[in-house]
Amino acid sequence: MITNNGPQFSLTLKAVESKQTVNDLVIKEDGAATLISEDKIVYYYVGDKKSLKDLGNNLERLIKANKYDLNIDVDSFLSIFIEQEETFQKIIESVVFASHKDLDYKETSGEPKSINFMFDEEYTPLYEASMIKMEYMDFARDLQDLPPNIGTSVEIANRLVEKAKGVPNVKVTVYDKKQIEALGMGLLLSVNAGSHVEARVVVMEYASDSSKKKTALVGKGITFDTGGYNLKPSNFIENMKFDMSGAAIVSSTVMALAKAKAKVNVVSIALLTDNRIGGHATLTESVITSMNGKTVEITNTDAEGRLVLADGLTFAVRETKADRAITVATLTGSIAIALGKWFNGTFSPSEEFYSEFEEAAQKAQESIWRMPLIDDHLKAMQCSKVADLANSEPGREAGSSTAAAFLNSFAEGKEYIHLDIAATADADKRGRAPMLRTMFELLNK
Template identity: 35%
Template sequence: MLDIRLVTGPDRFDTLVLPVRSVEGTDAPAALVPTAATLSDDLVAEATALVPAAALTGAAGETRIHLRPLATPVRLLLLGVGDGDETGWRAAGAALVRALAEQSTATVALPADAPAEAVRGLAEGALLASYRFRLTDAGSTPALTGLEIAVAEPERYAAALDTAGTTARMTCFARDLTNMPSSVKNPEWFADQVAGLAADLPEVDLRVWQPDELAEAGFGGILAVGGGSAKGPRLVELGWHPAGATTHVVLVGKGITFDTGGISIKPLSGMKLMRKDMAGAAAVVAATLGAAALRLPVRVTALAPLAENMVSGSAFRPGDVIQHYGGLTSESTNSDAEGRLVLADALAYAVDRLAPDVLVDLATLTGANSIALGSRTAALYTENDGLAEALVSTAAEAGERSWRMPLVGDYVEYLGSDLADFYSAPNRGAGSVVAALYLREFTGDLRDRWVHFDMSAPAWSSDSNGELAKGATGWGVRGLLRWLATLA
């Protein structure tokens, strides 16, 4: 991972990055931002003249490189930061990494009055954009390995940089889990990765439920979905329980380590990226580990129900009736609607055994989400206006978009089954809404304190864009950590 340090200003710059800000209400398209670093008058004059000469607008993420082979610094990067808010600095950090991909080090000179959010945004953007996942070392990482941020008082920004580093590290952990091919990644492997990282954090509890334990406790949904695979299912229960915490949040994430669709088998086009179908589970365990690393004074428990949905003689069938944890039953209408079955078990267990104050689930659940909201926005469902507002706003601050969708009461009748309590996936339209209504049936007394994110589309990026690298995005980690911090 990119090494980022706070400095007061080194004596020599090889590559110097100077911020350029948009100027509203004036004829000037952009302006060089005065920085805390001590720069020569000639250098400042040269950089100031370059802004209009290069037709810079100051838009966040805009870059221009000016080479000075006989001078110091040798390379000058003018970097647009927009209005100078955290979002602008995050875009700037990502653009900086891409513009200097062939350089080894650089120094960014921040304004003397820069808020802590500037350091957090710049660092998060740079760290996340420098992420790469490959199973070979060839061409796997950018050349940029070190970034100095020059500020007047480094100690003033230390906490912001630490938070940015932890947030990026946990987001990248979620990306690693999601990107890993399913030839390696199975429920047991996933649990082992979580255990390895959790071992380094004090006051973190981990229980990995084995198949026989799941059977004894009645986790029928997890067992049904995992029944067709030679790799048995698991339930990861990960807890950060700081002394004195007064709020308990349970995070549930869908963890299908590969999804063939089961007997309702997917076509190749729908199956080839199904290693991403555990992105919700990756996000909730990473957010919980992040809360522990940041020592947030809020109790957090992550539940990751893990299974491979495979085709075999022991796979569950459409028409099967599944008894979930707690006793409610589902008639399977489509074995490719498996994620809600494992989530139903985990939600019911959370309500029965963990007594949380708030219950939040994340799931790559439906393609209908992307049809409604596109590739970068998750659908949010809840009956609680306050929770909806808080989660949407904090996720947006962190750079993750979501949009509240309706829980339409008229559609509850679609769930009615002649054989069981519910159909798992009635084929009557409004797929994302009906899936949320189904999950709500397993939230019991926490129905009014439950939030569901349908985040299949934003869990994956088809190209490198801003702070996103091609592949898994780690969607949910940044927003959840930002929200958990507000509860603390």
């Protein structure tokens, strides 16, 4: 249970630094926590570096290991760190993230300990905004953590519909296979062809201010990725249940914005299917017609995420009349090689839109890195002898950028940002729902 300025527990977490006189038993190492039982205080030591990123990581580890109901003296942290609002946000969101009860199906499962934040009332609006973000971030994380035999396209669609019932002014539309066929979403259907579970497209719309640019958030929702006939080897098939992370994140972002009563015009498009082998599965070298009419040669059935997103972008532009779009996807292994787990790969041909997004990422305290996106990347995807595009570039050069260029060709000239979260979507076999907070900050105006 999370409360703020409520009845206090026996123990309090309090920040201290070298300038202060503290008990000699306090471990004076950055991020160290020392319980002094006679004081009924857990002292959190802040070193000279005063890094908010380190603070968040340390608090997350501390709270996950915590065995006590705990007050957190937020004001003690604010007296040490210079960036007041940023520090407050980092504390609240890191602690709430770590306090969330992770999804499991164990016979017995412990409950997280209760937390009571103590802070000056002037921070209440910031607290309320952070709690909204974290509610839907945790919902997205629970969707990410679903085992693939439970978290099918149909089940995830149902859970999104059910969650949206509690959010005023969100319009939800679920498209089944027949409706997807009627829309001409050939690329999505080609990925779904080998599955006995039908594809779903879940569209969530929230328009509190129709005068604003309509922003479409398009999420890859591959509920499990075998690689299709370009079958993944065992060491790469692990964690493929997280390949639906983009769909969970974009849908949850719209619900968070609606609950926050943001002045925005936004729509999310979650493209849900698994990618299996089987008698009806799409063969390598097949040619498929996309929703916008471009033909695509399937040179690699394991490059399926860009296929569903391409049809999602066409839906965003033509059906929802979006002015700009963001795609969110666990798209390429190449991004992990380029950036590791430390950055979310970001691609955009739109300078103004990217600048606005970068500012939002700084406010959300999420790390992004802009990757190159040039004409030659698209030319590499125009290598097919029989179709307008190939879905996978020959060779291993600039794999993340060529994938982004493929997607950008379906944006039809609209302002566009692509987020490759393949290296950041999960950690230690748990979903982390990256970029939700950044998109919330971008649109919560």
